[in-house]
Every structure is written in structure tokens, then in C-alpha cells.
Amino acid sequence: MKVIGLLGGMSWESTAYYYQELNRGVRERLGGLHSAPCVVHSVDFAEIEEMQADGDWVHAGKYLAQRAHQLELAGAGCVLICTNTMHRVYDAVQEGLGIPVLHLADGTADALVRAGVQRDAPQGSLYTMEQDFYRDRLTARGLDVLVPEPEERASVHKIIYHELCLGQVLDSSRDVYVRIIESLAAQGAQAVIFGCTEIGLLLDEHTSPLPVFDTTLIHVQSALDWALGT
Numbered sequence: 001m002k003v004i005g006l007l008g009g010m011s012w013e014s015t016a017y018y019y020q021e022l023n024r025g026v027r028e029r030l031g032g033l034h035s036a037p038c039v040v041h042s043v044d045f046a047e048i049e050e051m052q053a054d055g056d057w058v059h060a061g062k063y064l065a066q067r068a069h070q071l072e073l074a075g076a077g078c079v080l081i082c083t084n085t086m087h088r089v090y091d092a093v094q095e096g097l098g099i100p101v102l103h104l105a106d107g108t109a110d111a112l113v114r115a116g117v118q119r120d121a122p123q124g125s126l127y128t129m130e131q132d133f134y135r136d137r138l139t140a141r142g143l144d145v146l147v148p149e150p151e152e153r154a155s156v157h158k159i160i161y162h163e164l165c166l167g168q169v170l171d172s173s174r175d176v177y178v179r180i181i182e183s184l185a186a187q188g189a190q191a192v193i194f195g196c197t198e199i200g201l202l203l204d205e206h207t208s209p210l211p212v213f214d215t216t217l218i219h220v221q222s223a224l225d226w227a228l229g230t
Contacts, residue, residue, distance in 0.1 A: 001026070001037050002227045005076025006194065007068055007093070009042035009085040011165035014197035014216060021220045029228065036227070041067045045165070050174055052085065052127060056159050061092025068093045068101065075129070078102055080223055083218045084195050084215055085125045088133045089160065098225075105137035107222040108193060108215050117191045119144040121184040124195030129184045147188050150178045164198035174202050183210045 043064070051060040064086060068079050079088055079101045087104055094101040112120055120143055128134050128149045128183030138145050142184065148156065159173045170191040178198075181192050192210045194200050197219075205212045224230075 002077040002229075003075050003080040004227055005037040005068070005071035005074070006038055006040040006082055006225050007043075007071060007079055008040055008082040008104070009045050010048055011045050011142065011198060012042055012085055013167055013201065015040070015042060015082050017197065017200060018080070018220060021127060021146060021217060022223065023136070025220055025224045026228075035088060036224075038074050039071055041071050041074075043067060043119055045071035052073060052125075057089055058092075060086070063098065064089055065093050065214070068097055072097055072099050078195075078223065078226055080104075080219060081199050082216075082219075083128045088131065090133075096150065102219070102222050103137070103225060104215050104219045105134055107218045108213055109138050109141040109143060111213055111218050112138070112191065112193075113141055113193050115211070115213075117211075117213075119146055119147045119188050120191050120193050120213070121148070121181070121189035122193040122195035123148070123156050123180070123199055124193075125160055126153055127158070128195045129153050140157075143191065146184055146187060148180050148184060154181070156180065159202075160198055164196075164201055169201055174207060177203055178207065178209060185210050 006018055008174055026036045070077055078099055090103055090210050102145060122129060135145045155176055163170060189210060191213055192208055194214045197216045200214045200216050
């Protein structure tokens with residue numbers, strides 16, 4: 001198995017989910033005592049969130065590029081940016097590295113196309129839902145992207161940053177997400193994308209009104225395919 005590099009801490013709650021699912025996936029594929037060879041660089045999310053709020057994506061890109069380079073020096077053969085939002089600076093991270101950065105949205109688009117989904121509805125941070133860096137990756141594959149209304153987007157964002165990133169998983173917030181997804185379904189959405197790596201802590205395929213494409217789990221499977229050469 002090749003070594004997977006995790007650029008995490010954004011938030012650490014979802015990075016722990018990545019680590020757990022990578023190891024679970026290796027055990028399911030190989031059995032026995034096998035686990036996932038990986039190295040982790042976990043950043044201080046408060047610094048990243050400040051850059052996001054300031055719109056300082058140039059600095060954020062340089063910051064994460066430096067950390068990705070440290071993963072390469074530590075022996076990683078690929079890098080996963082363990083957050084949807086910070087794929088906003090994917091190009092800056094990939095530039096200058098001698099190893100691939102596996103783009104989270106590419107694997108998600110592949111999964112949606114394979115499933116025959118034509119119209120999807122991403123849930124995530126305001127940056128992910130409103131900016132082009134993520135949506136364009138999906139529409140390039142012929143997918144129609146439907147986003148929630150402005151007030152709904154604000155609610156989704158607030159729950160992520162003020163609850164899920166702090167380890168708070170509330171039934172009342174799950175109800176909010178369910179109502180938003182029901183509204184999107186009524187507008188023709190065929191599936192919901194968990195376009196924030198923390199949302200899988202709140203909802204799953206059993207509690208969502210629409211079929212779920214959890215970007216964390218898809219990203220993990222892409223990394224395992226790479227690491228195992230499958």
C-alpha cells in the first residue's frame with residue numbers, strides 16, 4: 001500500500017472521520033490486521049477560518065501548500081485536502097508538489113454520473129454553495145447543481161461552523177437540514193451532496209429525504225483505490 005497524506009484539522013472532527021474510514025476501508029478490502037499507512041498534518045482551523053472570513057484565499061493557498069509539501073517530505077504519495085471548502089485553493093496546493101492532490105469534487109462527480117443522477121443539491125459552507133470553484137467541477141461533467149435559498153444557505157453554514165465543527169450534533173439541526181433537503185427535492189433534486197466533511201456527523205442515508213453522496217466517504221474510497229492500485 002502507498003502512503004496517504006491527510007491535510008486536516010479543518011475541522012479536526014471531520015479529519016478524525018477520514019482517519020476512521022480510511023482504516024475501516026483497508027480492513028474491509030484486505031482483512032486481518034491491515035490498516036491504512038498515512039501521515040497527517042493537522043492545522044489550526046481558527047487561522048484558516050479567519051482567512052476564509054477575510055476572503056484571503058491567496059494567503060490560505062500558500063499556507064496549505066506549505067503544509068502539503070511537509071506531507072510530501074514525510075513520505076506521503078498523495079494528498080487529501082480533508083475539507084470541501086478549502087478545495088477553493090486546490091490549484092495552489094497542487095502547484096509545486098511532486099505528488100497528486102486527489103480532488104474531492106472529481107470523485108463526487110464520478111459517483112453521481114455512475115448513479116445516473118442529473119440534478120444534485122450540495123449542502124456545505126457558504127463558500128462551497130455560492131462560489132464557482134466547486135460547482136464548476138460538477139457542471140463540467142454535465143450535472144445540474146441546485147443550491148438552497150439564501151436563508152437556508154445561511155442556516156446550513158451556521159450549523160456547520162457553530163455546531164458540527166465544535167462536535168455538537170443536535171436533533172433540532174438535523175430537522176433543519178431535513179426540511180431544506182425536502183424543499184430541494186420538491187424542486188427536482190435527485191440527490192443531496194454532503195458538500196462539507198462534517199455533515200456526515202449529522203445525517204446519513206437513513207435520515208436524509210434524498211439519496212446521499214457523502215463527499216468524505218467518496219474521497220476516502222478514491223484514496224484507497226489509489227493506495228491499493230485498484
